[in-house]
Amino acid sequence: MANPQVHHLFHNSIADHCFTADRSGLAVARDNNVELYSIKGSQFGLQDELRGHDKLVTGVDIAPQSGKIVTCSQDRNAYVWEPTQDGTWKPTLVLLRINRAATCVRWSPSETKFAVGSGARIAAVCYFEEENDWWVSKHLKKPLRSTVTSLAWHPNSVLLGVGSTDGHARVLSGFIKGIDERPEPSVWGERLPFNTVCGEFLNQTAGWVKGVAFSPSGDALAFVSMDSTITIAYPAGENQPPKAVVSVSTQALPFADLIWISESEIVCAGYDCAPLRFQGSEADWQLVNSLDPSASATSSGGPQREESALNMFRQMDLRGKAKDDTQLKTVHQNTINTIRFHGSKAISTSGVDGRVVIWSL
DSSP states (O other): OOOEEEEEEESSSOOOOOOOOTTEEOOOETTTEEEEEETTTEEEEEEEOOOSSSSEEEEEEOOOTTTTTEEEEETTEEEEEOOOOOOOOEEEEEEOOOSSSSEEEEOOOSSSSEEEEETTTTTTEEEETTTTTEEEEEEEOOOOOOEEEEEEETTTTTEEEEEESSSSEEEEEETTTSSSSOHHHTTTTTTTOTEEEEEEEEOTTTTEEEEEOOOOTOOOOOEEETTSSSEEOOOOSSSOOOOOEEEEEOOSEEEEEEEEETTTTEEEEETTTOEEEEEEEEOEEEEESSSGGGGHHHHTTHHHHHHHHHHHHHHHHHHHSSOOOOSSSSSSSEEEEEEEESSSSEEEEEESEEEEEEEEE
């Protein structure tokens, strides 16, 4: 496996990041702004800054085809940024109509709409209304009962995976009449009017769901929770119990995000500061290894981690203090917040340490 490319951009937390389709540009959420970097070879240069939010930016996403950027923030607003001929960015305010912070945002594959999660127990599906020349939203409310922490679009751009702090991962219909074409029947259902509940899965310990993702085919949904588990659900059809729901408990620290590499492979990352690779099928899933070889001994937990803790307390007992061990063995030096695709054979991660790391698959 090739060594990861490490880019330490600054000493602030990165809430979210996204590369352009050709990977020549990068958008990074930093405090109240979004920084835009141009990439030449292995060099990242600050090119521009999107200023408009007055509180922490919690999400950023770039539409691959149009290049439009959508951002959301704790100020309860979202903006769609479009490039202009003079090289600047024009923001358009989105009518979210939420009374709590926006937590995450993702474009649909069709790029005709996007979804915004919030602390108001709402997922807002936003689309452009040409008559009034603005972005408006429709709210997915029921049966959401707590803060929406993560969102994922199905390949058909209609179904939306929603993770929240009530311990549930749900699949809801975000069908917008006049914007979406009627989707083909799938294992999630045939008739999909707006806010139809197509799937609802509870984490075993009711732990907060931190990340959700559809498989490449859209026929399975995976989610990670604060109890250090990953759960993969395989639906059987409309009004039918699922074919299988596989939950894998780990000794790792909680996960914050995940991404499907293929129908049989998932990469998760979070508070252990290293991406972990899982493989499996409907029958079973299991932890295979860590993408960060220096972290493989600690990410899976077990005897090594227990021995490390024992040694730390032994040092405190013998010397009156623990040894100065502030540098982690992992590439990331703090929690990983976001995982993104970086082409077809690589993924990128960003986190609290201000680093963006590209991992070859």
